[in-house]
Amino acid sequence: MKVKKLLSIMLATSMLAATLTGCGKSSETSIKAESTADATATVEKTDEGATNTTDSADADAETEAASGEPVEVTLGIWPEDTMTADIEIHEGYVATLAERNPNVTYTPAYYKYATDTFMPMVEAGTVPTVFETWFTEPQKLIKNGAVADITDELEARGWLEKMNPSIKELLSDENGRVYGVPRDGYALGMMINVELFEEAGLVDENGYPLYPKTWEELAQTAKTIKDATGSAGLCLLAKDNSGGWHFSNIAWAFGASLTLDNGDGTFTANLASDEAIAAMEYIKSLKWEYDVLTADPTSEDWGTGFMQLGTGGAAMYIGANDAVAQPTQVNGLPVDKLAMCPIPEGPGGQYSLFGGTPYMFSADATSEEINAALDYLEVMGKAPVATDEAIAGMKSGAEKSVAEGVPVIQGFPCWTDQAKLDAEAAIVEEYGNVDSQMFKPYFDATSADGLRSEEPGLTQDMYAELTKVLQEVITNQDADVTALMQQANTNYQALLDAAK
Numbered sequence: 001m002k003v004k005k006l007l008s009i010m011l012a013t014s015m016l017a018a019t020l021t022g023c024g025k026s027s028e029t030s031i032k033a034e035s036t037a038d039a040t041a042t043v044e045k046t047d048e049g050a051t052n053t054t055d056s057a058d059a060d061a062e063t064e065a066a067s068g069e070p071v072e073v074t075l076g077i078w079p080e081d082t083m084t085a086d087i088e089i090h091e092g093y094v095a096t097l098a099e100r101n102p103n104v105t106y107t108p109a110y111y112k113y114a115t116d117t118f119m120p121m122v123e124a125g126t127v128p129t130v131f132e133t134w135f136t137e138p139q140k141l142i143k144n145g146a147v148a149d150i151t152d153e154l155e156a157r158g159w160l161e162k163m164n165p166s167i168k169e170l171l172s173d174e175n176g177r178v179y180g181v182p183r184d185g186y187a188l189g190m191m192i193n194v195e196l197f198e199e200a201g202l203v204d205e206n207g208y209p210l211y212p213k214t215w216e217e218l219a220q221t222a223k224t225i226k227d228a229t230g231s232a233g234l235c236l237l238a239k240d241n242s243g244g245w246h247f248s249n250i251a252w253a254f255g256a257s258l259t260l261d262n263g264d265g266t267f268t269a270n271l272a273s274d275e276a277i278a279a280m281e282y283i284k285s286l287k288w289e290y291d292v293l294t295a296d297p298t299s300e301d302w303g304t305g306f307m308q309l310g311t312g313g314a315a316m317y318i319g320a321n322d323a324v325a326q327p328t329q330v331n332g333l334p335v336d337k338l339a340m341c342p343i344p345e346g347p348g349g350q351y352s353l354f355g356g357t358p359y360m361f362s363a364d365a366t367s368e369e370i371n372a373a374l375d376y377l378e379v380m381g382k383a384p385v386a387t388d389e390a391i392a393g394m395k396s397g398a399e400k401s402v403a404e405g406v407p408v409i410q411g412f413p414c415w416t417d418q419a420k421l422d423a424e425a426a427i428v429e430e431y432g433n434v435d436s437q438m439f440k441p442y443f444d445a446t447s448a449d450g451l452r453s454e455e456p457g458l459t460q461d462m463y464a465e466l467t468k469v470l471q472e473v474i475t476n477q478d479a480d481v482t483a484l485m486q487q488a489n490t491n492y493q494a495l496l497d498a499a500k
Helices: 002-012 027-032 056-065 084-100 115-124 138-143 151-157 165-170 194-199 215-229 241-253 274-288 302-311 326-330 367-380 388-403 418-431 440-446 459-475 481-498
Strands: 071-075 104-108 130-132 180-193 232-235 259-261 267-269 314-320 338-341 352-361 451-453
Touching (some): 071 130, 071 367, 084 367, 084 388, 104 367, 130 367, 138 352, 151 367, 165 352, 180 194, 180 302, 180 440, 194 215, 194 314, 215 314, 232 302, 241 274, 241 459, 267 481, 302 314, 302 326, 314 326, 367 388, 388 418
Parallel strands (some): 232 314
Antiparallel strands (some): 180 314, 180 352, 259 267
16 A cells, blocks of 8 residues: 555655644644535735745746636635634735736635545535645545646646655556645654643653653553542543544554555455454553543544643643644643653554645646645745745744744654755744753654554544444443454445445
8 A cells, every 4th residue: 555655754854844833723633624615705915925036947837827817726725714823824825926926816715624525525516726635535536536636737846856755656646647745744642741740740850751651651650640630641532533543553552453455456454353452452441440531532532632631631642743733822731831752662562653634636626726726835835945935934834833832843754855854944943942852752753663654445434433442442341342343343344345
């Protein structure tokens, strides 16, 4: 499966790149949010904003977008209405492009990808020109003809050779045609509320949290925190597909592989292996033996998990580098009281689930619309260039993060262009607002062996089946874990067979 090759990203590329949080919702947000009706208000272009120098290849590609014919780009990546600071930044991007692309109207069309709504939007012709999805989705969307081939536009700009080869393959069809560009990447780790660790006496002489290194230690650490503070030691998700998503990373630590690639385009469900069952038994013990979870994990989703962490309802929560705004800016945890450590090790090893967010484009988009949308990504700082405009876009996000109490930390590189990587690293150096030692264990772990991309096959359907099991073992002390996992395996295999 192509997605498995993503783990070479971290082995082949420096980790000095900066994913600047705070410009918008994280990639994980995309996993959870439902789609909304497209906004219809148009951002008026102004005469302000200078056009800066660009690579010659970019300038050639932009000629098509600025050819004079009216072009409208619907921006599915526009922030939701409540994110007023983010909207102001995006309005600045529109103003910057006003002189370069005077014939282009950029229209807000806030959208969050959801598997149950996207294909109906394709059929109705209402997909935004550019939108975000998840790394598990491109091959399915390409196969279904739901997204645009942007190879020619990328080649004209000189971007194709600057994309990490593993990500390029993920976003390509069998003929090597490319259908998207990366926004960012992430790796799951354990987020820590340092205040609760301090209250429980679980910090060293320098104030750094004494984080659990194994799942056995996590259970004991969580119990210590629960006994000392009354807060949950761990927020576990069991409401929607996020529960299965997080569980898959735990299962790997117990030695499980949840889907087997048959090598011929088909897959075999493997949810009922001894290792997967052992991982689910461990989850059951966190509830019924240690009693360290929040009051009702079946009501916990991606967003409430960060709320529990940020407000002190839980001391630990599985999260990623691209979501540090959630416990801090969104939920009030002081910027210096967030730390990150690796996902604990189990009998099967230590792994961090690697994923990310690509930008993809409506199958109905014209070349002119695609180029205008790529121009927009460039001024956001999401392209493999280090122009004045692109750097300004990166800095705007960092400045906003500092102002709103969001950690400015390094991220995962999706492009190989050295000028871009250097620019990102310089911005982290300039705007860094946290003690890097609070995040060092996490970044050390995720820059070494152990990165693992999401399971192949019908990944989201697998997550849904696993979440059903989580819900049962957390609400029923007498739940038969083996029988539940066997039934989940049967259900998942039926879906895999139907998709052949």
